Amino acid sequence: MDQSLSENLDSEFGETPKFIGVLYSDVKREYFPSEEQYISEVGVIEEARVVSEYLEKMGIKSKIYPGNSELSKMLIEDKPDIVFNLVQSVKGHEEMSPTISALCELLEISYTGTGTFGLSITYNKYFTKKLLELIGLPVPRYQLFNTPNDPIDGQLKFPLISKLNEIHGSVGIDETSVSEDEKTLRQKLRELMSIYKQPVIVEEFIVGREITCILLEGTNKKVYSGEKLLPDVPGTKYKFASFFYQWLDEKPGQYIKHDGGDLLRDYIKSAFDILKMDDYAKFDLRLDESGRYYFIDCNANPAFGPKELDIAIGTILDLYGITFEEVLKRIITNTLKDESFKVPSIVPSNGN
Numbered sequence: 001m002d003q004s005l006s007e008n009l010d011s012e013f014g015e016t017p018k019f020i021g022v023l024y025s026d027v028k029r030e031y032f033p034s035e036e037q038y039i040s041e042v043g044v045i046e047e048a049r050v051v052s053e054y055l056e057k058m059g060i061k062s063k064i065y066p067g068n069s070e071l072s073k074m075l076i077e078d079k080p081d082i083v084f085n086l087v088q089s090v091k092g093h094e095e096m097s098p099t100i101s102a103l104c105e106l107l108e109i110s111y112t113g114t115g116t117f118g119l120s121i122t123y124n125k126y127f128t129k130k131l132l133e134l135i136g137l138p139v140p141r142y143q144l145f146n147t148p149n150d151p152i153d154g155q156l157k158f159p160l161i162s163k164l165n166e167i168h169g170s171v172g173i174d175e176t177s178v179s180e181d182e183k184t185l186r187q188k189l190r191e192l193m194s195i196y197k198q199p200v201i202v203e204e205f206i207v208g209r210e211i212t213c214i215l216l217e218g219t220n221k222k223v224y225s226g227e228k229l230l231p232d233v234p235g236t237k238y239k240f241a242s243f244f245y246q247w248l249d250e251k252p253g254q255y256i257k258h259d260g261g262d263l264l265r266d267y268i269k270s271a272f273d274i275l276k277m278d279d280y281a282k283f284d285l286r287l288d289e290s291g292r293y294y295f296i297d298c299n300a301n302p303a304f305g306p307k308e309l310d311i312a313i314g315t316i317l318d319l320y321g322i323t324f325e326e327v328l329k330r331i332i333t334n335t336l337k338d339e340s341f342k343v344p345s346i347v348p349s350n351g352n
Contacts, residue, residue: 017332019061021080023087023100023111024048026066031092033195039247040169041089047305048086054306054328067100075107082110082335086304088168095123095166097301112335114300118276122300125165125201129295131274137267138294140286142203148189152182159205159238162188166198168299170246178205178238206286206294210241211258213268213283214316218330221272223265226255226316241284255312257319264293271298279331280304282312 025044032038048064055062065074067087075083083104090096098119104111114122122128126144133139143153144165161178162185164171172192179185185202192200210228215221230239231249268283275281275298282302285293306314306324314324 017060017081017336019063019078019080020055020332021075021078021083022048022052022055022062022064023067023071023083023085024064025087025089025097026068026091027089028092031089033092033197034171036243036247037092037167037169037171037196040171040243041092043309044086044088044303047303047309047311048084050305050309051084051086051328054324058325058328067097071100072103072107075104075109080109082112082332084304084331085111085113085301088301088303094168095120097123110335112331113279114277114281118278118300121275122277122298123166123168125163125297126199128275128298129201132271132295132298135270135274137271137274138292140204140206140294140296142201145189145193145200145202148186148193152185156202157204158185160185160202161205161240162192162200162202164192164196164198165201167196168297170241170243172196173240173242173246174244175236175242177242178240203296205238205240206288206296207238208286208288210239210296211260211264211285211287211293212255212312212316213260213264213285214313215268215272215277215281215283216317216322216327216330217279217334221269223268224316224320224322225258225260225264226312226319227258229254229256255316255319260287260293267293267295271295275300279334280313280327 025041027041027044029038052062052064063078065071067090085100087097087100088094090099098116101111101116101119129139129142141156143156159178159180176188179188189200210230211225212228213223213225215223228241230241271283272281277300282299283295284297285295287293302313303311304313305311307318317327
């Protein structure tokens with residue numbers, strides 16, 4: 001094991017973890033209603049393998065486990081000291097991923113990432129936006145559509161962008177996602193609902209730059225921000241992170257450093273707290289021409305891995321000279337520090 005890591009963990013907690021499990025989504029094509037959603041999930045096994053390899057290089061025994069019906073049996077038999085929870089869906093359903101953290105809690109196995117309650121919040125984009133609004137954080141005006149024919153809120157102003165309420169990873173986001181009139185909006189709503197059988201959240205499209213922020217816990221909460229370098233796509237009027245950009249572009253994940261100052265850092269820390277996140281998280285915001293930030297997405301337990309996997313957390317932290325080994329060290333330390341399971345109170349103190 002890396003000497004500095006060993007000394008750091010031993011000095012605080014008496015003994016370093018000898019064996020760490022890495023949990024990943026059990027992905028099969030038949031679980032998903034579209035090829036897009038399958039593509040957005042299938043790479044998690046590679047993330048798990050790479051994380052496991054890094055842990056082995058640090059001198060920690062590691063093993064990867066699929067998040068399926070055999071998981072409890074395997075964890076009981078192997079008894080890992082802690083597990084890295086990289087599971088993003090169960091049988092193709094993102095909203096079921098909190099069952100994995102709940103299982104770890106039942107088995108009394110410490111795990112990384114956000115707890116069951118926080119995951120249940122953030123897999124519902126509508127509920128997430130409501131909580132951000134509760135504490136005065138800026139979000140675009142939005143509306144949840146349960147059918148394609150729901151009346152449009154008169155306060156909403158075109159252009160509007162349509163997103164699946166319970167699926168992340170830019171699934172369903174393409175050049176038709178931004179609507180300038182009611183006809184094209186209704187067409188997009190019908191398309192998404194017919195395929196994915198879930199509500200769609202529609203929000204005002206913020207013209208401007210796209211900023212991604214990573215919050216990493218440790219002794220203190222640290223925020224690292226990068227601006228996405230979105231490409232000019234011929235024939236498209238608006239710039240945003242489409243499914244193609246996220247998963248199929250030959251040069252995905254291009255970022256430069258972004259300094260949003262204390263205001264942006266305070267925004268991110270407040271969002272992290274109100275959404276009951278733990279260890280690490282990713283936030284996407286739009287920055288309009290007047291310099292105002294708007295939250296457009298919040299990801300607990302986002303895709304996790306080093307820069308070489310073209311994953312936002314590894315790429316952005318690398319801009320700040322933070323190695324993936326250091327990320328692992330900080331998350332392990334934070335997990336060992338938390339002796340209680342991640343079951344916070346529902347109502348935040350002082351409304352924060």
